Amino acid sequence: MDGQSNCTTISPASWELSAASESAEQKWYKPILSVHSDAFGNKHVYKAFRFSRGLLGRYFLFLASHEFNMLKRVEHLDFTPDQISRGSDNLPTIKYRLIEGTPIKGIAGKNRIPEGFFSALFNDVRVLHQNGVVHMDLGNSGNILVSQEGRPIIIDFGSAVPLNRLPSGVRSWALKKDLLGVLKLWQRFDSESLPPSLLRYFHRNYRKNIYTPKRFFKAVRKQLNKNEARLDGSGLTTVISLFIGLLVLVSLA
Ligand SMILES: Nc1ncnc2c1ncn2[C@@H]1O[C@H](COP(=O)(O)OP(=O)(O)OP(=O)(O)O)[C@@H](O)[C@H]1O
Ligand SMILES: [Mg+2]
Numbered sequence: 001m002d003g004q005s006n007c008t009t010i011s012p013a014s015w016e017l018s019a020a021s022e023s024a025e026q027k028w029y030k031p032i033l034s035v036h037s038d039a040f041g042n043k044h045v046y047k048a049f050r051f052s053r054g055l056l057g058r059y060f061l062f063l064a065s066h067e068f069n070m071l072k073r074v075e076h077l078d079f080t081p082d083q084i085s086r087g088s089d090n091l092p093t094i095k096y097r098l099i100e101g102t103p104i105k106g107i108a109g110k111n112r113i114p115e116g117f118f119s120a121l122f123n124d125v126r127v128l129h130q131n132g133v134v135h136m137d138l139g140n141s142g143n144i145l146v147s148q149e150g151r152p153i154i155i156d157f158g159s160a161v162p163l164n165r166l167p168s169g170v171r172s173w174a175l176k177k178d179l180l181g182v183l184k185l186w187q188r189f190d191s192e193s194l195p196p197s198l199l200r201y202f203h204r205n206y207r208k209n210i211y212t213p214k215r216f217f218k219a220v221r222k223q224l225n226k227n228e229a230r231l232d233g234s235g236l237t238t239v240i241s242l243f244i245g246l247l248v249l250v251s252l253a
Contacts, residue, residue, distance in 0.1 A: 035098055042097070044083070049092035060092035063158060068094045070157035074133050079124045079153055099153050101145030104189060114150030118186040118193060121152040125178050128154065132163050134174040138181030139209075141188075180206050 028050060037043045047067075049060035068086050071094070075082040081096035107113060121144065128135060136159040137143055145153040163171055183202040186194045194202075 031092075043100075044095050045081070045098050046087075047094050047096075052090065052092050057092065061090075064092040064094050065089070067156075067158045067160075070133060070160040070162075071096060073162065074128060074131055074157070077124075077127060077131065079151065080128075080157075081153075081155060099145065099147055101147045101153050103142045104144045104146060104185060105141035107146060107189070113190045114146065115193075117146065117150065117152060118182065118190055121154075122179070122182050122186070122198075124152055124154065125182055129163065129175055129178070133157075133160050134163055134166075134171075135160050135178050135181075136174060138178050139184045140181075141185055144185060176205065 031047045031049045034046050034048075035043055036046055047064075049064060051057045051060050064086065068084060071081060071084040074080045075084050075096075081099060083095075083097035085095050087093045087095065104113075125135070125138065135143075135154060135157065137156060138154070140156070143154065143156040145155060147153050161174065163174070166174060180202065183194070183198055184206060187199060187202060191199075
């Protein structure tokens with residue numbers, strides 16, 4: 001990979017990315033993430049898709065260049081990765097400075113969430129929007145890191161969109177989707193600090209996304225199970241009413 005020849009690869013086993021990289025290796029469409037450090041000890045994350053040729057290669061090149069462009073728009077913010085670059089325009093790879101942190105999904109137990117973490121994240125997302133970018137995948141707990149100082153860091157701008165490209169109706173839906181993504185994580189990981197007004201807003205507006213095949217089938221299965229239970233229930237009601245009816249007939253005879 002271009003730009004990596006002077007870098008020393010850090011064994012992923014010694015770093016938080018290891019688990020993510022191992023599982024990502026099983027899926028061909030997921031990028032491989034690795035951390036490299038240069039001669040001065042500066043560490044960078046390399047995100048590389050597997051294919052660079054053919055139709056699939058073109059698609060991954062597009063993904064890499066899209067994420068690069070989105071990151072470039074927001075790299076000056078203090079909660080996003082900076083020093084963004086691409087190894088080469090012909091490779092589906094991006095590189096950015098490593099911010100040492102732990103994905104929020106890796107933080108077990110509520111009491112390890114730093115105080116004020118989610119309200120800071122909520123404000124950061126508003127700042128992101130003021131800078132013209134909507135993230136679109138904030139409900140994914142792998143995309144929010146807790147930095148070593150306990151600050152939120154937003155990564156993975158692969159699904160991000162420039163706000164000015166969206167028609168106004170879609171724009172307000174996208175802004176809302178980002179805020180609801182944060183609220184989803186807030187209530188999951190630190191519900192006690194979630195203000196009641198935001199919790200109400202969340203319950204009123206959050207709809208689970210079923211537009212992925214896996215989630216869609218899960219939702220269908222759940223619905224079928226519900227219907228089965230309802231059928232069972234109505235069967236039981238029929239048997240009971242028949243039984244009572246028979247009792248009445250027998251007592252009248
Ligand atoms: N600086 C970092 N510190 C710790 N972990 C990181 C860092 N950067 C990335 N990761 C881990 O690598 C995972 C994958 O990174 P990223 O989200 O950019 O890739 P992706 O494959 O596009 O994600 P997704 O799984 O959402 O499709 C993250 O969910 C996170 O667990
Ligand atoms: Mg991600």
